[in-house]
Amino acid sequence: MSKTLSDLGWSSHFAAQHAVNPTCTPHRINAVHRDRLIGLNALGDTSDLTPDRSTGEFAVGDWILADDQNRIRHLLERKSLLQRRAAGTGAQVQLIAANVDVLYIVSSCNADFNLARLERYLALAHQAGCYPVVVLTKADSCPDPENYASQASSLVRFLTVLTVNALEASEIDPILSWCPAGQTAALVGSSGVGKTTLANAMTGQAGTTAGIREDDARGRHTTTHRALHPMRNGGWLIDTPGMRALRLMDAQNGVDEVFSDLLELAARCRFSDCQHQAEPGCAVQEAIANGVIEPDRLARWHKLRREDQRNSETLAQSRARDKAFGKMVRSVMHDKKSRSRH
Numbered sequence: 001m002s003k004t005l006s007d008l009g010w011s012s013h014f015a016a017q018h019a020v021n022p023t024c025t026p027h028r029i030n031a032v033h034r035d036r037l038i039g040l041n042a043l044g045d046t047s048d049l050t051p052d053r054s055t056g057e058f059a060v061g062d063w064i065l066a067d068d069q070n071r072i073r074h075l076l077e078r079k080s081l082l083q084r085r086a087a088g089t090g091a092q093v094q095l096i097a098a099n100v101d102v103l104y105i106v107s108s109c110n111a112d113f114n115l116a117r118l119e120r121y122l123a124l125a126h127q128a129g130c131y132p133v134v135v136l137t138k139a140d141s142c143p144d145p146e147n148y149a150s151q152a153s154s155l156v157r158f159l160t161v162l163t164v165n166a167l168e169a170s171e172i173d174p175i176l177s178w179c180p181a182g183q184t185a186a187l188v189g190s191s192g193v194g195k196t197t198l199a200n201a202m203t204g205q206a207g208t209t210a211g212i213r214e215d216d217a218r219g220r221h222t223t224t225h226r227a228l229h230p231m232r233n234g235g236w237l238i239d240t241p242g243m244r245a246l247r248l249m250d251a252q253n254g255v256d257e258v259f260s261d262l263l264e265l266a267a268r269c270r271f272s273d274c275q276h277q278a279e280p281g282c283a284v285q286e287a288i289a290n291g292v293i294e295p296d297r298l299a300r301w302h303k304l305r306r307e308d309q310r311n312s313e314t315l316a317q318s319r320a321r322d323k324a325f326g327k328m329v330r331s332v333m334h335d336k337k338s339r340s341r342h
């Protein structure tokens, strides 16, 4: 199948950056390994790319420019970036996916449905720079899916909310239409809500999320996880293992965006540092008293801000700790040196 760059997600944003280095060839990153990257080019061919810096600085979905030896020369500025704190290692940031246009936030019309969880994912989408689309699955096994949909819609003005039976093929097209040809999507949501079912239906392939076996240079079988999957409508679905455990981090702006109604009210509080608890002249409490705002929503805002602050603070604190440790090591070395001189 012949492809063009725009089929792969290329746009004027990247073309402008390519114009500065016209002799290099654009590739889109399809897999990130410890020592090399796999890219897709305009013809749909994959190539092994040699990075010019640590591969941890690249994400699946990135656009890079390579020379004729497939050595990476430039990493193009991203349109969006999903990242998370690396598991177990304290404060290391791990890049999950870049240049994702649409983030499908998947929940289901049952006990998984939770407004706080949706708000958390919405904040994440806004922070990363992706357009959020809420997909509520299992509408077929629920007597009143519209009730779930209207609760979700009430969270953010003009929020797109779709209810589906993910097992019914004819219900997938309306979901796909939010990520047309040449655009890139990703799915987030808790375990069991139907992400795999949706991914398979959107790509028309079973096992979208499984690794692909291939021979490496020495003829050994290796399992490579290719993360960019073509969807039936010409869009792309990015699926990376890290996507399943995304947490909020450094997402103050994203949280503010999701709670912009409260933020607008807060601007009218008498005290600029109002905590919206019991202060006199609090416009938020007044809106609650007038039934304009649900008290639960204020509580969820406080909680999400605290959660983001906690995660982000730990990041700053742990950097400070690393610094202090470095200082300590240096001073011990210094002591040792001065002792050995005596």
Ligand SMILES: Nc1nc2c(ncn2[C@@H]2O[C@H](COP(=O)(O)OP(=O)(O)OP(=O)(O)O)[C@@H](O)[C@H]2O)c(=O)[nH]1
Pocket: 137, 138, 139, 140, 141, 164, 165, 166, 167, 189, 190, 191, 192, 193, 194, 195, 196, 197, 198, 244
């Ligand atoms: N009735 C009905 N069942 C669904 C729907 N969507 C998913 N399921 C079923 O729900 C179960 C879980 O779906 P999965 O697609 O495996 O969920 P997942 O989000 O990928 O789960 P993890 O892999 O654990 O993250 C499967 O048995 C699906 O067949 C739906 O819209 N309606």
Ligand SMILES: [Zn+2]
Pocket: 266, 269, 274, 275, 276, 277, 279, 281, 282, 283, 284, 285
């Ligand atoms: Zn207030």
